[in-house]
Amino acid sequence: MGSNKFNLESYLKERGKKVEEILEKYFPKEEGYGKRVISAGKYSLFAGGKRIRPILCLASCEVVGGDWRKILLFAAGIECIHTYSLIHDDLPCMDDDDFRRGKPSCHKAFDEATAILAGDGLQALAFQFFTHPDLVRNVKKTKLLKAIYIISKAIGFEGMVGGQMVDLLMEGKKGNPRILKWIHLNKTVRLIEASVLSGAILGGAKAKELKALSSYGKNLGFAFQIVDDLLDILGDEKKLGKKTFSDVKKQKLTYPSLFGIEKTKELAKRYTEKAISALQPFEKSALPLKAIAEFVLYRVH
Numbered sequence: 001m002g003s004n005k006f007n008l009e010s011y012l013k014e015r016g017k018k019v020e021e022i023l024e025k026y027f028p029k030e031e032g033y034g035k036r037v038i039s040a041g042k043y044s045l046f047a048g049g050k051r052i053r054p055i056l057c058l059a060s061c062e063v064v065g066g067d068w069r070k071i072l073l074f075a076a077g078i079e080c081i082h083t084y085s086l087i088h089d090d091l092p093c094m095d096d097d098d099f100r101r102g103k104p105s106c107h108k109a110f111d112e113a114t115a116i117l118a119g120d121g122l123q124a125l126a127f128q129f130f131t132h133p134d135l136v137r138n139v140k141k142t143k144l145l146k147a148i149y150i151i152s153k154a155i156g157f158e159g160m161v162g163g164q165m166v167d168l169l170m171e172g173k174k175g176n177p178r179i180l181k182w183i184h185l186n187k188t189v190r191l192i193e194a195s196v197l198s199g200a201i202l203g204g205a206k207a208k209e210l211k212a213l214s215s216y217g218k219n220l221g222f223a224f225q226i227v228d229d230l231l232d233i234l235g236d237e238k239k240l241g242k243k244t245f246s247d248v249k250k251q252k253l254t255y256p257s258l259f260g261i262e263k264t265k266e267l268a269k270r271y272t273e274k275a276i277s278a279l280q281p282f283e284k285s286a287l288p289l290k291a292i293a294e295f296v297l298y299r300v301h
Ligand code: GRG
Pocket: 048, 049, 050, 051, 052, 053, 082, 084, 085, 086, 088, 089, 094, 101, 160, 161, 164, 187, 188, 224, 225, 228
């Protein structure tokens, strides 16, 4: 994969473990009358995600010369948001998936009302982490506020929630590349870009660096979503319970359903190349970000 000696596997393992430790340390105890919903949130959060978004946040803090150890709570909050979105996305009223991260999805392991509440609780927990005294004492307040603003915008009406809405509205409809790109941008790309940008802001990035990282995050996000759609079809063994190609073709607007598999693979490659070329100003220090982009694409090539 050509990432000069950089060992991505151990990097992801080591950083993922740090995120995991923070999540474990700060996650509420499973006790009291509300124990059930805490257990449901914990079940999904620790069901074995790749932790790509928090790792991106830490890596981009590092690439601009910041200390990633100081912002671990922020990165952990991003993972809580991502897990909340997956729990809600799996609900029968949304994508209706019985499995997630190789295990029964939250509403299957518990029940629908509990899953909705677990998602809500995780979203709130993210903001508890973002404003936690143990983080606040480590970072400049103005930078922290800017990072929280970027994440909030990326996940709300003008981001993930809006994207999910249109994704649902387009089910069973013909659609076109323009609307599909809009859905991807909002449903998936914005949180990935915001993970990168928030880490960079907290790490003290200059305007020029933020511009480059925004391009990296956007292109990576598009590649990520396209690869995810391809994996749905090509049959990733971890995605138990996912729909078959004909189901996907019939119901969901995706690049493979519009263009076929080969053209879609080509598109994912182009986005990955663009993400990598955006890293030019950082040279060697961007090896982790470069390797992550290569890894995203490698899953389908
Ligand atoms: C319900 C408000 C609301 C939003 C849901 C993000 C999202 C919007 C839905 C997820 C649907 C989906 C499968 C999108 C494809 C890209 C994606 C988010 C894949 C899953 O992310 P990974 O691969 O998962 O990082 P892990 O389990 O490793 O964390």
